[in-house]
Amino acid sequence: MHSKIDLFSLTSNQLEGYLQMRDASPRHANTIMDWIYRRGHHDYQGLTTLSPQLRNELTNSVSITSLPVYASERDNDGVVKWQFTVQGGVIETVFIPSRGRGTLCISSQVGCALNCAFCATATLGWRHNLSAAEIIGQVWTARQLLKEAGNPTPITNVVFMGMGEPLLNFGAVATAIRILIHPFAFAIPRRRVTVSTAGVVPGIHLLRPPLDVSLMLSLHSARDAVRNTLVPLNKKYPIATLLDACQRYLKENSTRWITIAYTLIEGINDSIEEARQLLTLLNTTTFKINLIPLNTFSGSPFRTPSTLRIDRFRTELCRAGYRVTVRTPRGNSIDAACGQLIGTNTQRNKHIIACT
Numbered sequence: 001m002h003s004k005i006d007l008f009s010l011t012s013n014q015l016e017g018y019l020q021m022r023d024a025s026p027r028h029a030n031t032i033m034d035w036i037y038r039r040g041h042h043d044y045q046g047l048t049t050l051s052p053q054l055r056n057e058l059t060n061s062v063s064i065t066s067l068p069v070y071a072s073e074r075d076n077d078g079v080v081k082w083q084f085t086v087q088g089g090v091i092e093t094v095f096i097p098s099r100g101r102g103t104l105c106i107s108s109q110v111g112c113a114l115n116c117a118f119c120a121t122a123t124l125g126w127r128h129n130l131s132a133a134e135i136i137g138q139v140w141t142a143r144q145l146l147k148e149a150g151n152p153t154p155i156t157n158v159v160f161m162g163m164g165e166p167l168l169n170f171g172a173v174a175t176a177i178r179i180l181i182h183p184f185a186f187a188i189p190r191r192r193v194t195v196s197t198a199g200v201v202p203g204i205h206l207l208r209p210p211l212d213v214s215l216m217l218s219l220h221s222a223r224d225a226v227r228n229t230l231v232p233l234n235k236k237y238p239i240a241t242l243l244d245a246c247q248r249y250l251k252e253n254s255t256r257w258i259t260i261a262y263t264l265i266e267g268i269n270d271s272i273e274e275a276r277q278l279l280t281l282l283n284t285t286t287f288k289i290n291l292i293p294l295n296t297f298s299g300s301p302f303r304t305p306s307t308l309r310i311d312r313f314r315t316e317l318c319r320a321g322y323r324v325t326v327r328t329p330r331g332n333s334i335d336a337a338c339g340q341l342i343g344t345n346t347q348r349n350k351h352i353i354a355c356t
């Protein structure tokens with residue numbers, strides 16, 4: 001008996017190829033994607049525009065895999081976190097509603113190899129690269145669950161900011177992006193799909209059209225000496241190399257800016273001097289800056305800066321003409337803020353809460 005292909009791992013071109021191999025019209029690819037992704041059906045039998053033979057063929061050979069829910073929690077602020085069982089462990093996916101916008105934060109790996117000093121996911125180490133089907137499965141399943149719960153806010157944005165470094169699982173992430181942006185699949189505009197990276201330079205170079213989605217660079221310091229301690233990957237791809245890759249990305253793609261994620265950690269990277277170093281480094285307003293006050297709890301070696309220090313840092317950047325946002329913590333009471341994702345209820349309380 002042959003194993004089934006997972007629809008969620010097929011780009012539209014691959015689905016067309018599958019149909020052609022079965023002497024069916026490749027035009028049916030759009031019909032199938034519309035039925036499964038946009039209309040949210042679980043099977044092909046109601047798809048009466050296809051012949052009964054093709055429907056049976058699809059049923060027998062192309063699976064649609066919703067991810068099993070291991071656990072879920074909802075915060076008072078509307079944030080929902082699911083733990084899904086995948087090959088190699090449990091991943092976390094977070095939905096963040098905000099004024100008509102629904103952002104889904106998805107995982108790309110079980111655990112992560114990059115060992116950032118302030119990140120809960122890092123404590124797991126790397127365990128498994130998710131398949132494209134497991135990445136798309138998060139979006140498809142989350143949408144179904146939100147619909148069943150009567151949630152009024154649709155998923156309008158998808159960010160690869162959950163567990164794992166997306167650019168170290170490039171093939172699967174690239175396939176998933178193609179499905180997310182396809183007009184007959186999820187039809188999410190490219191600028192509303194964000195890949196967040198700790199600075200995997202070869203991966204940044206691979207993000208070419210149509211994969212030129214929004215890019216977020218987790219910088220956290222303008223100084224190599226500090227960044228080496230927070231993001232060990234910096235020793236391999238230091239800041240200058242990273243910014244060269246960003247400038248090339250801006251030059252060669254349709255994206256107009258890159259977002260710099262900067263987690264503010266008291267006494268480590270939150271001084272006015274550090275803000276000025278950041279201004280000197282960036283030296284161009286093609287970067288937006290997203291300041292993320294560190295979330296922490298008892299036992300953490302890092303502390304969140306005071307509101308005053310955060311505001312001084314922000315003001316220094318704003319004066320230079322940068323677009324600066326300070327991220328409001330969401331989903332804290334269920335450990336769903338970025339950098340808090342660890343995949344199990346018992347383990348996560350032992351670890352530092354942080355942001356990527």
Ligand code: SF4
Pocket residue numbers: 112113114115116119120121122162163164165198339355356
């Ligand atoms: S911050 Fe991101 S890249 Fe760094 S260890 Fe955590 S998940 Fe990996």
